[in-house]
Amino acid sequence: MIEKQLLTFPSNFIWGSATSSYQIEGAATTDGRAWSIWDAHAHTPGRTHNNEHADVGCDHYHRYREDVALMADMGVKAYRFSISWSRIQPDGRGEINAKGIAFYNNLIDELIANGITPWATLYHWDLPLALQTEKDGWLNPEIADFFARYASICFEHFGDRVTHWITLNEPWVVAILGYGEGVFAPGRTSKNEPYLVAHQLLRAHAKAVQCYRQKFQKTQGGTIGITNNCDWREPLTTSRADKDAAERSLEFFLGWFADPIYLGDYPQTMKDRVGDRLPRFSKEDKALLKDSSDFFGLNHYTTLYASDVDPNGEVQNEVYGNGGIFEDQYVQLTADPKWKMTSMNWGIVPWGCRKLLEWIRNRYGNPPIYITENGCALDDRIEDGEIRDPLRQEFLEGYLTACHEAIANGVDLRAYFVWSFMDNFEWALGYSKRFGMHYVDYETLERTPKNSAIWYREVTQNNGFRAADDKEHL
Ligand code: GAL
Numbered sequence: 001m002i003e004k005q006l007l008t009f010p011s012n013f014i015w016g017s018a019t020s021s022y023q024i025e026g027a028a029t030t031d032g033r034a035w036s037i038w039d040a041h042a043h044t045p046g047r048t049h050n051n052e053h054a055d056v057g058c059d060h061y062h063r064y065r066e067d068v069a070l071m072a073d074m075g076v077k078a079y080r081f082s083i084s085w086s087r088i089q090p091d092g093r094g095e096i097n098a099k100g101i102a103f104y105n106n107l108i109d110e111l112i113a114n115g116i117t118p119w120a121t122l123y124h125w126d127l128p129l130a131l132q133t134e135k136d137g138w139l140n141p142e143i144a145d146f147f148a149r150y151a152s153i154c155f156e157h158f159g160d161r162v163t164h165w166i167t168l169n170e171p172w173v174v175a176i177l178g179y180g181e182g183v184f185a186p187g188r189t190s191k192n193e194p195y196l197v198a199h200q201l202l203r204a205h206a207k208a209v210q211c212y213r214q215k216f217q218k219t220q221g222g223t224i225g226i227t228n229n230c231d232w233r234e235p236l237t238t239s240r241a242d243k244d245a246a247e248r249s250l251e252f253f254l255g256w257f258a259d260p261i262y263l264g265d266y267p268q269t270m271k272d273r274v275g276d277r278l279p280r281f282s283k284e285d286k287a288l289l290k291d292s293s294d295f296f297g298l299n300h301y302t303t304l305y306a307s308d309v310d311p312n313g314e315v316q317n318e319v320y321g322n323g324g325i326f327e328d329q330y331v332q333l334t335a336d337p338k339w340k341m342t343s344m345n346w347g348i349v350p351w352g353c354r355k356l357l358e359w360i361r362n363r364y365g366n367p368p369i370y371i372t373e374n375g376c377a378l379d380d381r382i383e384d385g386e387i388r389d390p391l392r393q394e395f396l397e398g399y400l401t402a403c404h405e406a407i408a409n410g411v412d413l414r415a416y417f418v419w420s421f422m423d424n425f426e427w428a429l430g431y432s433k434r435f436g437m438h439y440v441d442y443e444t445l446e447r448t449p450k451n452s453a454i455w456y457r458e459v460t461q462n463n464g465f466r467a468a469d470d471k472e473h474l
Pocket of ligand 1: 023435
């Protein structure tokens with residue numbers, strides 16, 4: 001029999017679960033909400049799996065009370081949701097929609113009444129469509145001011161109760177998948193625009209933080225930061241070239257967005273390789289960006305091996321879509337065929353999570369880290385009212401064990417949010433991927449806790465779990 005070891009987390013560790021507005025709310029044009037770029041994208045034929053959209057989504061807009069009750073049953077201390085900008089300001093820059101404010105007020109009050117701390121993300125990819133069509137979206141430098149204004153509306157109306165703010169969710173995805181590969185809204189394909197868009201996203205983040213710090217933080221007493229996503233990159237061999245390739249890949253992924261905040265500018269590798277196509281920060285922007293995150297928000301899902309590619313040689317990179325602009329990096333990415341895979345075809349590699357946390361600790365001076373997303377999609381089915389998802393439990397046990405090891409190694413990890421509270425609209429993949437701890441029947445919209453949710457309840461109640469010590473270590 002395998003000896004099970006009790007893994008207990010620090011007493012103030014935050015257990016949570018996460019969602020985002022467009023993925024769950026539905027009510028796309030209810031009570032004054034206007035379309036976002038994701039509504040338009042999903043309604044463009046051929047953009048999503050089976051042309052699915054989230055007009056109804058999980059109908060969370062009407063079922064939030066039931067959802068909060070399910071969260072409370074799961075024992076989470078915190079819930080990370082995002083605010084739909086076009087519900088608050090339908091055209092992104094003008095009038096405030098009182099009914100939109102009322103919805104989030106009700107949700108926040110319901111959470112607090114159930115002992116759950118609200119964590120609000122201001123931007124999870126659903127830009128008001130009018131800002132795209134009339135103002136050129138994230139390519140327009142003016143957007144930093146529009147975003148700061150919207151953010152200040154949120155601080156003003158919700159900041160008396162919301163004290164955990166995340167400005168942007170995964171700007172890398174907006175830049176690369178939205179403007180590089182065009183698979184996400186607004187569906188543009190370019191080798192240059194991702195760098196321009198990333199630049200404006202960073203400036204917008206900094207301006208929203210400046211607004212919070214100048215006008216709200218003292219009286220409201222909250223914290224504010226950004227959430228970036230990053231997979232781990234393990235050198236394929238011990239050669240210097242592969243080690244450099246893995247490091248380069250991480251710098252193009254996470255360093256792109258975190259270096260300006262923690263180290264004052266883009267990584268040198270990016271400056272060298274991207275040259276004039278990489279915008280430069282003004283002195284003012286640099287100063288605003290430096291130290292503009294009170295914590296390090298991290299979304300992490302998987303790992304790939306990285307190896308060096310000869311720029312003059314033949315390119316055989318099947319997974320470089322996951323890596324950013326290949327031509328600027330020349331890194332080949334591969335998975336290990338031995339890894340168990342999720343239904344996204346992402347390898348389950350817990351040790352990569354520990355290594356990434358340690359990389360962040362080393363590069364950025366041991367900041368407080370919140371894992372604001374981690375989880376897996378599986379082909380879940382409901383049978384006799386039950387959803388048996390042992391692989392999800394194994395996934396979570398593995399990644400939480402890695403987190404525990406990282407904490408033991410001095411990483412200042414303070415929170416863990418499972419993605420996701422319930423199955424939802426998985427962007428271009430529509431409803432075909434189920435990431436939830438709760439199963440959603442899209443015909444009836446009924447929610448059922450999966451077995452992993454019942455397990456997670458034990459974890460949140462015991463502040464830890466018994467883990468089989470048979471995990472692969474590297
Ligand atoms: C993240 C994203 C979430 C969710 C998840 C699973 O990148 O923030 O909205 O879709 O991936 O793919």
